[in-house]
Amino acid sequence: MNRRYHWLVRVTHWVNAVALVVMIASGLRIFNAYPAFGRKGESFCCYPFHGTPIPAWLTFGGWLAGARRWHFAMMWLLVANGLVYVAFLWLHGEWRELAPRRGILRDAWEMVKFYAFVRKDHPVQGKHNALQQLAYFALPWLALLSILTGIAIWKPVQLSGLTAAFGGYVWARYWHFLLMVVLSVLSIGHVFMVLTVDPYSLRAMTTGGYDPARTPERRNARPFYHLFAKGPVEGAPRTEERPNKERSKDERQKEERR
């Protein structure tokens, strides 16, 4: 069976999963020491939950110093792992599978329509569907911003230029928090979709094995729909699994007419 993901991608994926969970949970424990934004003596425009702590079960580290010890150690693993992953994407050319191509927004909209039952058949896709592609493309950039805003609030005096670039210490802390929210939402959405649409990708992401007859495209799978089917399922596009970029414009138009 073909290996759907290179071993480096599989390893960095799971290392990242652990590191990200620890970073977010310990970060939330740090946040709980002052669950608010704004300088003392000033109000802050843009955070409606001023003073409300994050539920303790979502946090990690036990106490402020414990959480900081985890946060400031795990950051190195997260950064090193991320660098290995991005370097691989670049050197191995896999970034082409993630970089948005022309029409990606239209394709993403078609996926939304499919998931919303507005459209019957699963849109034709390459290795990933357009929504996945957008999410996986955005992640390294969001991670980069998270790291930079993190450094900005770690060193607001020694690296004051960086902190100023994010609007100063208070705003940099706010962006760091918001980026965490975005990363959390994307990650939760990702896990939900894996479990309810393509649980077979769990195997693809661990041992690498993947049955081409079980792609969401071949199963015409939406969340909870056709989970255990073996493709092609009625309504699924009758095409060989091939990345979109390899298809000619003609071919694509033909498919659309079908």
Add this chain to the structure above:
Amino acid sequence: MKRRQFLKLSGAALLAACNSRGPQAMQHVLSYAQRKNAVLERKLLRADKLDRPKASALNAGEALPVYFVATQIPVWNEAVNGPWRLEVKGLVRTPLSLSLAELMKLPRVTERVNHFCVEGWSAVSEWTGVRVSELARAAGMLPDARAVDFSSFDVGMTENGDEAAFHESWDLESAMHPQTLVCYGLDGAQLGPPHGAPARLFSPIKLGYKCTKYLTEVVFLPAPNGGFWSDVGYEWFAGT
């Protein structure tokens, strides 16, 4: 181990880890990272890098949090302890014992700077006092001094349940930074007991817990000797 078993076990481990301090075996890895981070922080430190709050930032004033480790605001008891004096000693040619009036006669500096708290908040205040580097000059700091310990008459319980007088030691470079002051004035008024009277250490280049209040001693040392918070797990360097 079957994959399903493994997933179940790791799930359980993850749940058990929530809101805990994490696996004990990892603690020495975390301490190692903390030490390496301190090395990096030291490299990032620039003696001429000053904190300059935004002009639009408001002074915290009354909103500046009051903080000490004792159970109530520490006040120097003159009847028991005699008049308050600041001792400058250790690796110096001429140890000093300064009354507040004598301290105030030394070259005076006022700095409007940020306070960065380990908890995540910040506050802008205007601090008046004497540079620690000025005290070092006045006492004739010896060349083998590498660290400075700032101790306090604030006595409280540590996280470990021991009673201890507050102190925090600093690397010499941070202590000699031009914005590191022994302060007796806050926002144009004399420093009051809630914020560390008669005198306290303040600097924007360290997290707030490094800035000893209710100061009694400035001791120049050949090596750092920890501190109230850094001994129980908070970063010792804690630069900003």
